Amino acid sequence: MKINRDLQNSILKILSNVYPNNIHREEWLPLLSVAGDKDTLVANLLYLEEHKLLTSGITRCVNDYMINLGQLRITNRGLDFLLNDGGVNAILGIETD
Template sequence: MIEVSAAPLDRDLQRRILVALAELYPAAMALPDLSPQFRAEPLFVRNLMYLSGHGLVVASAVRKSPASMPEILRAEITPRGLDFLADDGGLTAILGVVTVKLHDDTIRQIMLDAVDAAEAPDGIKEKLRAAITDLPADGVKAAVPALLRQALDAAPEAIRLIGKSLGL
């Protein structure tokens, strides 16, 4: 039986486990195949169960007693584990894309809040507020890419100012 210590998790060992299982995919690694490769690894069971807990592998294990470490019978990598190893994140990255939709009224309100917060004469602010309020949805939609580009261009200066104010 493999001895497990209370040492921290081992990222290198986790990667080696995943790679070994990926090489067998779609087959699983059974106990006779598993033990020789990782026999000298005292943290093997701990790291395999950790990977299993995150859904990167499926490990079949038995416990001889409630207080004992599980004995691994079989392990296989999951599609999520394969994607984790992939440089591009695999299908998980493609399928996990989150689309954020902002209603034109939400964008309009953000623009109005920015006008209110700006340092400008009240007369100019009122004209801007009126123009934004009267802007049709297509106009709001057309303004978003330019506003986003402007915000991203200003990001380095904003980061510098934040750092300066924090004494960094």
């Protein structure tokens, strides 16, 4: 199975560290080595994107995938997931008397 929780955690942490800026090549390269191969990396990026934790910047080209690092970003849901505190929605959802 290509889904790798350690890789997903690494992806989200790296993206949160550079937020709100774009990821640079030197921050990107460790993810390639953790993933082991491009297919595994792409599968995990798409998985996280499907859960709205990041924007992957992935486009499909014939039989391959291109990753636009300028579009790869963690979302507010991804940040809230890492913080594990329910996020702003939890705060806004609190009713006071």
